[in-house]
Amino acid sequence: MIADVSVSDKIVVEKSTVPVKTAEAIEKILIHNSKGIKFQILSNPEFLAEGTAITDLFNPDRVLIGGRETPEGFKAVQTLKEVYANWVPEGQIITTNLWSAELSKLAANAFLAQRISSVNAMSALCESTGADVTQVAYAVGTDSRIGPKFLNASVGFGGSCFQKDILNLVYICQCNGLPEVAEYWKQVIKINDYQKNRFVNRIVSSMFNTVSNKKVAILGFAFKKDTGDTRETPAIDVCKGLLGDKAQISIYDPQVTVDQIQRDLSMKKFDWDHPLHLQPMSPTTVKQVSVTWDAYEATKDAHAVCVLTEWDEFKSLDYQKIFDNMQKPAFIFDGRNVLNVDKLREIGFIVYSIGKPLDAWLKDMPAFV
Ligand code: UGA
Numbered sequence: 251m252i253a254d255v256s257v258s259d260k261i262v263v264e265k266s267t268v269p270v271k272t273a274e275a276i277e278k279i280l281i282h283n284s285k286g287i288k289f290q291i292l293s294n295p296e297f298l299a300e301g302t303a304i305t306d307l308f309n310p311d312r313v314l315i316g317g318r319e320t321p322e323g324f325k326a327v328q329t330l331k332e333v334y335a336n337w338v339p340e341g342q343i344i345t346t347n348l349w350s351a352e353l354s355k356l357a358a359n360a361f362l363a364q365r366i367s368s369v370n371a372m373s374a375l376c377e378s379t380g381a382d383v384t385q386v387a388y389a390v391g392t393d394s395r396i397g398p399k400f401l402n403a404s405v406g407f408g409g410s411c412f413q414k415d416i417l418n419l420v421y422i423c424q425c426n427g428l429p430e431v432a433e434y435w436k437q438v439i440k441i442n443d444y445q446k447n448r449f450v451n452r453i454v455s456s457m458f459n460t461v462s463n464k465k466v467a468i469l470g471f472a473f474k475k476d477t478g479d480t481r482e483t484p485a486i487d488v489c490k491g492l493l494g495d496k497a498q499i500s501i502y503d504p505q506v507t508v509d510q511i512q513r514d515l516s517m518k519k520f521d522w523d524h525p526l527h528l529q530p531m532s533p534t535t536v537k538q539v540s541v542t543w544d545a546y547e548a549t550k551d552a553h554a555v556c557v558l559t560e561w562d563e564f565k566s567l568d569y570q571k572i573f574d575n576m577q578k579p580a581f582i583f584d585g586r587n588v589l590n591v592d593k594l595r596e597i598g599f600i601v602y603s604i605g606k607p608l609d610a611w612l613k614d615m616p617a618f619v
Contacts, residue, residue: 295355316351373605383605405585408473450491470559478505
């Protein structure tokens with residue numbers, strides 16, 4: 251389409267995350283349809299995160315521009331650099347060759363996801379040894395070579411990017427005859443799956459080895475706070491795991507609609523990545539699931555509460571009121587370490603917090619995976 255409508259030389263900028271060497275494919279197609287017009291392809295990967303996109307855009311850690319290492323390629327890179335130079339300090343605009351730019355995007359997401367899997371792997375060991383993952387992460391993160399960010403243990407990472415990009419990286423490694431490297435990165439996803447399973451098993455084993463017909467309230471369904479996005483959210487796997495043992499689930503998320511939740515729980519993995527017209531038109535309703543717009547209603551008469559997204563409002567709920575209206579013993583499983591564990595225990599809850607020293611109740615009931 252670009253070749254069809256172009257009447258003068260063009261710079262084409264890849265912003266989407268793509269497999270390495272995509273620029274070459276774009277270039278070939280354009281050249282074969284060019285009618286004498288010259289095209290330069292640049293890779294300028296996007297590093298914005300959901301919920302902080304505008305701040306990230308105005309104050310990026312860096313802007314990355316990759317182009318061909320030819321006089322025309324350098325000129326195209328310079329042209330795009332001048333656009334960013336309007337608001338980004340020059341030292342933060344990195345220029346590389348095309349393949350480095352394409353690969354750096356995948357590598358950055360893989361490194362970020364790897365940090366979460368590393369801290370989540372530690373969280374399992376913390377629970378077994380009596381260490382506290384928040385203290386360990388803080389101690390480790392104060393080493394300036396490691397840094398403090400992105401070390402929050404969780405029920406698992408989600409979002410439309412991390413898993414897809416790592417699988418993309420794994421595929422490229424396999425295609426290039428690097429099975430050991432592929433296996434290395436695959437492990438980041440395996441630990442993420444392990445963490446979600448571990449969380450479900452912890453819930454089931456704590457509640458006398460079954461959640462069948464018990465009401466479990468889910469607080470938070472989005473893959474992270476301040477967004478209604480549910481793509482690859484760990485909440486899907488946790489809910490499916492609980493539904494597998496026939497729990498009755500009641501969900502509250504400040505931004506996610508009942509339609510979205512029903513769709514997510516009835517769709518197959520990665521169906522969300524298909525165009526809308528290829529997604530199931532009217533997903534079958536999962537009957538054991540109800541969705542409300544009120545945290546107190548979701549938790550009323552529940553046997554357990556699970557926090558799966560770190561929404562700020564969950565910190566200031568009236569947990570005494572929640573406890574009073576729940577079945578006893580009342581359990582809370584905090585998959586994001588956002589709740590005040592001591593206060594909850596004072597109220598009377600049995601509390602599980604990822605990677606924290608275990609409640610006496612849970613000690614004799616190890617979660618099997
Ligand atoms: C991620 C990257 O952070 C962006 O730089 C990138 O541009 C984007 O993917 C993309 O490729 O489009 P995003 O998926 O919006 O951004 O969200 P993140 O803030 O990275 O969080 C990803 C997941 O990791 C969430 O489920 C979050 O809850 C989880 N997480 C994050 C943790 O479990 N622990 C942490 O310490 C941090």
